[in-house]
Amino acid sequence: MGTPEQIKAYTRIPPFIEIMDSTLRDGEQTSGVSFLPHEKLMIARMLLSDINVDRVEVASARVSDGERDAVKMICRYAQQIGKLEKVEVLGFVDGRQSVDWIAECGCKVVNLLAKGSLKHCSRQLHKTVNEHISDIIDVVDYAGTKQMTVNLYLEDWSNGMKDSPEYVYGMLDVLTTRNIKRFMLPDTLGVLNPLQVIEYMRKMVKRYPSVHFDFHAHNDYDLAVSNSLAAVLSGAKALHVTVNGLGERCGNAPLSSVQVILKDQFHAKTSIREDRLNDISRLVEGYSGIAVAPNQPIVGENVFTQVAGVHADGDNKANLYSNALVPERFGRKREYALGKTSGKANIDRNLQELGLELTPEQARRVTQRITELGDRKEIVTQEDLPFIVSDVLKHNVPEDKVKLISYMVSSAYGLKPIASVKVEINGKQYEADAMGDGQYDAFVKALRKIYKNNLECSFPILENYSVTIPPGGRTDALVQTVITWRSGDKTIKTRGLDADQTEAAIKATFKMLNILEEQRC
Numbered sequence: 343m344g345t346p347e348q349i350k351a352y353t354r355i356p357p358f359i360e361i362m363d364s365t366l367r368d369g370e371q372t373s374g375v376s377f378l379p380h381e382k383l384m385i386a387r388m389l390l391s392d393i394n395v396d397r398v399e400v401a402s403a404r405v406s407d408g409e410r411d412a413v414k415m416i417c418r419y420a421q422q423i424g425k426l427e428k429v430e431v432l433g434f435v436d437g438r439q440s441v442d443w444i445a446e447c448g449c450k451v452v453n454l455l456a457k458g459s460l461k462h463c464s465r466q467l468h469k470t471v472n473e474h475i476s477d478i479i480d481v482v483d484y485a486g487t488k489q490m491t492v493n494l495y496l497e498d499w500s501n502g503m504k505d506s507p508e509y510v511y512g513m514l515d516v517l518t519t520r521n522i523k524r525f526m527l528p529d530t531l532g533v534l535n536p537l538q539v540i541e542y543m544r545k546m547v548k549r550y551p552s553v554h555f556d557f558h559a560h561n562d563y564d565l566a567v568s569n570s571l572a573a574v575l576s577g578a579k580a581l582h583v584t585v586n587g588l589g590e591r592c593g594n595a596p597l598s599s600v601q602v603i604l605k606d607q608f609h610a611k612t613s614i615r616e617d618r619l620n621d622i623s624r625l626v627e628g629y630s631g632i633a634v635a636p637n638q639p640i641v642g643e644n645v646f647t648q649v650a651g652v653h654a655d656g657d658n659k660a661n662l663y664s665n666a667l668v669p670e671r672f673g674r675k676r677e678y679a680l681g682k683t684s685g686k687a688n689i690d691r692n693l694q695e696l697g698l699e700l701t702p703e704q705a706r707r708v709t710q711r712i713t714e715l716g717d718r719k720e721i722v723t724q725e726d727l728p729f730i731v732s733d734v735l736k737h738n739v740p741e742d743k744v745k746l747i748s749y750m751v752s753s754a755y756g757l758k759p760i761a762s763v764k765v766e767i768n769g770k771q772y773e774a775d776a777m778g779d780g781q782y783d784a785f786v787k788a789l790r791k792i793y794k795n796n797l798e799c800s801f802p803i804l805e806n807y808s809v810t811i812p813p814g815g816r817t818d819a820l821v822q823t824v825i826t827w828r829s830g831d832k833t834i835k836t837r838g839l840d841a842d843q844t845e846a847a848i849k850a851t852f853k854m855l856n857i858l859e860e861q862r863c
Contacts, residue, residue, distance in 0.1 A: 358611045359604055360580035362397040362556065363389050363597060365626060366412075367432055369588030372632060379412035381629040385585075386416045388625060390425050392618045393597075396580070399453060402432040403440040410447060417448035426450055430493065435477050441485045451491045453526065454481060456513070458496030460506035471509055475516050482520050493524040493556070500529040503542040514550060524554045524580065529569060532562030532592065536572035547577035558582040559595045566595035571603055574610065585626040586634055586641065598623065598640035598672075606666045617673045640667070646676045700731070743768050744855040746848065749788075751781045763788040768859075772796045782847045789851070802827040802834065802854065809843055823847045827854050834858070 366382050369375070377385070382400060389395045400416050401409045413431060420426045426448075433440030433452040444452050456478050457463040463474050478494070485492050494517065496502065502510045514525065527546065529539070539557070546555055557573035559566035559582070570581045587596035598619045604610040623641035627634050636644040646669035669676050690705065700708065708731055745766040753759040758777045761784035765772055774791040778784030786804070793801045806826035823846035827834045834857055838849030 356574070356577070356579045356610075359574055360396040360556070361597070361601070361612055361614055362399060362430070362580055362582045363393075363395045363584065364399040364558075364582050364594065365389070365584040365588055365597075367399040367401055368558075368582070368590065368594055369584035369626075369630075371590040372588045372593065372630065373590075375588065375630045375632060377412075377629055379408055379415060382412040383415045383419065385622070385626060385629065386429075387419060388618070388622050389585075390420060390428060391423060392615065393622050394613045394615050395428075395597075396613055397428050397430055397451075399430045399432065399582075403434065403443045403452075404436075410443070413444075413447040413449055421448070427491070432495075433481070435474070435481055437480065438484050441481060441488060441490065445488045445490060450489070451493065452485055453493045453495055454478065454485075455495045455497055458499035458510060458513070458528070458530075459502030460509040461501065462498045463509070471512050475513060478517065479520060482517075482522060486521055492522050493526055494522050495526045495528060495558075497528060498530045499527040500534045500538075500542070501531065503545070504533075504538075507545075511549065514546075514553075518550055518553055524556055525550075526556040526558055526580075526582070527573075527578075528558035528582075529560055530558075532560030532566070534569055535563070535565055536568045539569045539572035540576045543573050543576035543578055554579050556580040556582060560589065561587060561592040561594060564592070566593070567599045567603060570595045570600050571608070574604065574608070585622050586630075586632065586638070588626070588630060588632060596638075596640075602640060602667060616671055620672050620674055640672060646674055704731075742852070742856045743859040744852060746852055747771060749785065749848070751785060751844065753781060759784045761785040761788045763792070765789070765792060767792075767797065781844050785844070785848060786851065789855075800829075802829040802858070805833070807847070809846075821846050823850050825850045825854070829858060 366377065366385060370377055386398055386400055389398050398416075401413050413429075417426060417429055420429045427450055429449055430451040430453050431444045431447070431449050433444055433454050435454065435456060440454075441452060457467060457474060460471070463469060463471060467474060469477075482492050482494075496510065496513065499510065518525070527543070534542075543555070543557065546553075555573075555578045557570060557578040557580070559569045559573075566587070570583075574581065581600055582594065583597040583600050584594040585597050587593040587599075597614075601612060601614045601616065601619065604612060605616075620641050623634060634641055634643070636642050639645060747764040747766055749761060749763045751759055751761045758779065759781045760775065760777050761781065762775045763773065763785060772792045774788040774795070776784050776787035776791055778787050786801075790801045793799045804825060805828050806824075808824050810822050810824075821840060821843045823838045823840075823843065825836055825838075825847065827836070834854050836850040836853040836857070838846035838851075838853070840846035840849060
């Protein structure tokens with residue numbers, strides 16, 4: 343294709359690309375996803391203030407009272423920070439109803455949904471193009487009396503350009519003369535490929551050179567990101583995205599992927615703050631209940647984890663396996679996983695980070711044990727490494743400084759669980775009781791009491807808690823609990839394995855406490 347500079351010379355990349363995030367509207371059409379009003383507010387706050395998107399589409403008009411509450415809260419917040427004009431709501435060609443609903447919520451921008459193909463206009467609305475245009479103009483003019491900005495969606499535009507381009511042009515010939523700020527061109531059914539996007543978008547830009555066009559991609563053929571890029575190369579001035587690629591059917595173009603490709607491959611400018619992309623991904627993952635795939639570019643759990651030993655060796659020597667997607671750019675760090683393909687270089691990197699030094703023979707024996715664990719599909723974290731070293735080499739290492747002496751957890755229907763815990767820390771025993779929302783929560787709260795009241799120490803914050811049956815296991819197999827903790831600016835991930843979920847979590851917790859105690863010393 344040529345260099346980015348050569349491509350720019352033959353295409354029409356605008357100097358700045360607007361990013362409109364539709365997670366709270368189109369993303370919420372993902373099967374099983376429904377955000378509560380306060381969740382919508384939290385996501386919108388981060389998108390507007392931390393991620394710095396140019397626009398955010400937050401709801402569809404007239405859907406529910408919950409949607410109304412959410413839009414009102416988001417608009418109040420946006421007005422407080424001077425970004426009310428960045429909040430948009432989808433409206434319909436329904437006379438005054440959508441416009442009034444949106445205006446009553448305090449929103450100033452309506453994204454009006456019109457038909458972008460003759461098939462949709464004639465078979466769904468049962469109207470002629472002139473009748474539909476007349477209805478659209480009525481809504482646009484009424485929105486003007488409310489001092490509202492109107493953007494126009496041409497739903498099914500992709501099939502419109504394929505099957506009825508004269509219909510699309512007939513619509514725009516009239517509507518581009520009206521008070522419409524942006525024309526938004528969706529590939530509603532995700533049927534286009536990049537070559538078609540280039541062809542159709544160039545026709546639009548050539549015929550209407552002064553019009554601002556957005557492109558809205560769907561991922562049915564796994565081409566949403568490629569098609570978004572093709573649209574920008576052909577003159578589109580804005581792209582629609584969602585966090586984690588949420589959306590109907592196969593989803594929309596993911597915010598993180600679109601951002602890095604625009605910046606790295608084509609030097610296009612956007613407003614996005616990349617160092618918070620992982621944070622918004624985690625927030626939306628939690629609220630939506632839709633897990634991010636471990637290998638999802640930019641935001642997946644494993645995308646900055648090297649497993650193969652040859653890669654770690656290359657990084658040790660000259661960063662041979664690094665590219666522009668460095669983890670620090672996204673507020674993350676590179677990790678070197680421990681498994682059957684790790685090799686000596688990978689293990690050496692982890693040992694160095696922990697401050698552990700081994701002889702070549704000792705390192706060989708540790709590598710052999712990690713390979714054995716990998717063959718059994720066990721997860722080995724960096725925090726497990728000192729324990730593996732101690733086990734394999736049979737060092738006379740000091741005993742754990744933090745020990746569980748005894749504990750009791752009780753639960754009853756209708757009552758919160760209660761935990762009684764006795765621990766030994768550096769030779770002294772302490773006891774505490776606590777209630778919690780679950781058995782493990784009660785156990786941790788009792789530990790927090792001991793650390794706060796007896797030791798005057800802070801207790802790490804639990805960031806993530808996952809429970810799995812090790813691959814290949816059955817429902818009665820061992821339970822694997824992996825817990826991520828944050829202590830100050832450090833992140834610790836520990837693992838416990840047991841037949842009982844709570845017991846596995848307790849084992850992971852005491853691994854973490856001993857790691858911290860060693861670091862203090």
